[in-house]
Amino acid sequence: MTDIQNRPPGQGWAEKGYDPRLANEDLAPLEDQSWSSYNIFAFWMSDVHSVGGYITAGSLFALGLTSWQVFVSLIVGICIVQFFCNMVAKPSQAAAVPYPVISRASFGVLGANIPAIIRGLIAVAWYGVQTFLAALSLNVVFIKIWPDLGEWADKDIHGFLGLSLLGYLSFAVLWVVQALVFWRGMEAIRRFIDFCGPAVYVVMFALCGYMLVKADGDISLTLTDVELSGWQTISTMLGAIALVVSYFSGPMLNFGDFSRYGKSFETVKKGNFWGLPVNFVVFSLLVVLTASATVPVFGGLITDPVHTVEAIDTYTAVLLGGLTFVIATVGINIVANFISPAFDFSNVAPQKISWRMGGMIAAVGSILLTPWNWYDDPDAIFWTLGLLGALIGPLFGILIADYYVIRKQKVVVDDLFTLDEDGEYFYTKGYNLPAVYSVVFSGVVAILSVVIPKLADVVTWLPDYSWFLGCGLGFASYYVLAIRANVAGSADALAAKAEAK
Numbered sequence: 001m002t003d004i005q006n007r008p009p010g011q012g013w014a015e016k017g018y019d020p021r022l023a024n025e026d027l028a029p030l031e032d033q034s035w036s037s038y039n040i041f042a043f044w045m046s047d048v049h050s051v052g053g054y055i056t057a058g059s060l061f062a063l064g065l066t067s068w069q070v071f072v073s074l075i076v077g078i079c080i081v082q083f084f085c086n087m088v089a090k091p092s093q094a095a096a097v098p099y100p101v102i103s104r105a106s107f108g109v110l111g112a113n114i115p116a117i118i119r120g121l122i123a124v125a126w127y128g129v130q131t132f133l134a135a136l137s138l139n140v141v142f143i144k145i146w147p148d149l150g151e152w153a154d155k156d157i158h159g160f161l162g163l164s165l166l167g168y169l170s171f172a173v174l175w176v177v178q179a180l181v182f183w184r185g186m187e188a189i190r191r192f193i194d195f196c197g198p199a200v201y202v203v204m205f206a207l208c209g210y211m212l213v214k215a216d217g218d219i220s221l222t223l224t225d226v227e228l229s230g231w232q233t234i235s236t237m238l239g240a241i242a243l244v245v246s247y248f249s250g251p252m253l254n255f256g257d258f259s260r261y262g263k264s265f266e267t268v269k270k271g272n273f274w275g276l277p278v279n280f281v282v283f284s285l286l287v288v289l290t291a292s293a294t295v296p297v298f299g300g301l302i303t304d305p306v307h308t309v310e311a312i313d314t315y316t317a318v319l320l321g322g323l324t325f326v327i328a329t330v331g332i333n334i335v336a337n338f339i340s341p342a343f344d345f346s347n348v349a350p351q352k353i354s355w356r357m358g359g360m361i362a363a364v365g366s367i368l369l370t371p372w373n374w375y376d377d378p379d380a381i382f383w384t385l386g387l388l389g390a391l392i393g394p395l396f397g398i399l400i401a402d403y404y405v406i407r408k409q410k411v412v413v414d415d416l417f418t419l420d421e422d423g424e425y426f427y428t429k430g431y432n433l434p435a436v437y438s439v440v441f442s443g444v445v446a447i448l449s450v451v452i453p454k455l456a457d458v459v460t461w462l463p464d465y466s467w468f469l470g471c472g473l474g475f476a477s478y479y480v481l482a483i484r485a486n487v488a489g490s491a492d493a494l495a496a497k498a499e500a501k
Helices: 037-048 051-060 067-095 113-145 147-153 165-183 186-214 231-247 249-254 265-298 305-311 315-337 339-348 355-368 378-389 392-406 413-417 433-456 462-485 491-500
Strands: none
Touching: 037 186, 037 265, 037 315, 051 067, 051 113, 051 231, 051 265, 051 305, 051 315, 067 231, 067 249, 067 265, 067 392, 113 147, 113 165, 113 249, 113 305, 113 315, 113 339, 113 355, 113 378, 113 392, 113 433, 147 165, 165 186, 165 315, 165 355, 186 265, 186 305, 186 315, 231 249, 231 462, 249 315, 249 392, 265 305, 305 315, 315 339, 339 355, 378 433, 392 433, 392 462, 433 462
16 A cells, blocks of 8 residues: 555645645545545435425425426426536536635635635534524424423523523534534545435335325325416426525535545536435425325424424334434534535635634534524524525636636646745735626625515515526626636646646
8 A cells, every 4th residue: 555545635735835825634635536426425315304405395385386396396496406516516526625725716826715704604604503403303302202301492491592401402412413423524424424314214204104194195285275377387486496496505516525525527427416306306205295294184284394293192203203303404514514614714724724623613603603593583594694695606606607618627736725926826916806806796786686675675586596696697707807817828728737737
């Protein structure tokens, strides 16, 4: 076995002459890309199989659409997600680096901290929310096992700073569990998500079968009394498609953090196929059948799986269902909201902030935000996650325009780690101004597309398409500015440099 094979991933960065202000063993190109299609498939199972994914899929059936219209919307939406995930996957897989490093090509070796910080802040906020949601599921399990704990789950009787004592206990338990899994490194995380996705499927099939038996198979796939026709149907289906894409906008942008581990781009694409359209449609069908069965069984529609298992009298079903949705939410939280900010914060100061330290910064930040105090407040959600989320589209559009159109899929990997002025990505003092100007312009427009309808109550449909608007404007504005500034120089010269290095 060679010395390189004995090294941790990326440890040889110093020997390659990478600048320590831009590199550490977590950010440097991987020596061994070992993830299979199943690992990518399992990653998407962990992303889809969550309380949030369950509610999102179930909610589409309450928009007034027929069952076939909902499935068309789901399939079209998830195929759009698959297409964009393949696009964002390729540069990171080819260079074997995470998102904040590959974004140095478009933003500059120092300018890449702009998208990294934006993405990191979004992830910290969502990390707190998902941990809180998992804590609610764990509360259900605790109370089922020890009914006397019920009053300790009431924040008005036993609580402070907006959360009950039992809530604090559940949040702390999950916070520690997630930190321990993360601290053991990417290999432990890979094994964890390989387990989470299939485990949730087993329970989802069992829960669905149990509910259908209880309902004697007498269910309706139309979960609303609303009747739509003509343009209403088309606009509602378009809104449903946009909702699916928006729900996955964060994981789409983050996907480069995981595609870098893929054995090949073909391996990643295969995993995306099974993990997105195939997996999402099967999961959505289970969701809809289970939610439909809640109407005859419990007398009303329940789209929250935690409330569904809570309403079941069977002890084993509640215990197994509650624990499963805890595992599911922990799985999506680690892959979507722990790993990405770890890379982002490490990218800001590689020699001071390791990948593990970056993740712990995100974890501590999630506590300081006290997500339980604003999660149920629509205004608080809007001014935090809503506005930050509007910036995801522009970041995506700029990355795609730079890699596919401006640079013709050529990356000089070594120059991603140098502050030399003759480096391909140094630009103006480390910043690519066309990208900076583009993210400001398209980001402001995307934010206004969300703010104006909320404050003025006009064009109320526009926020549903803020990701598409931001992505399109980011792509177009960067393309125009980058061409005018000739940021890539000669395409032939760039290709030759990339091949040489």
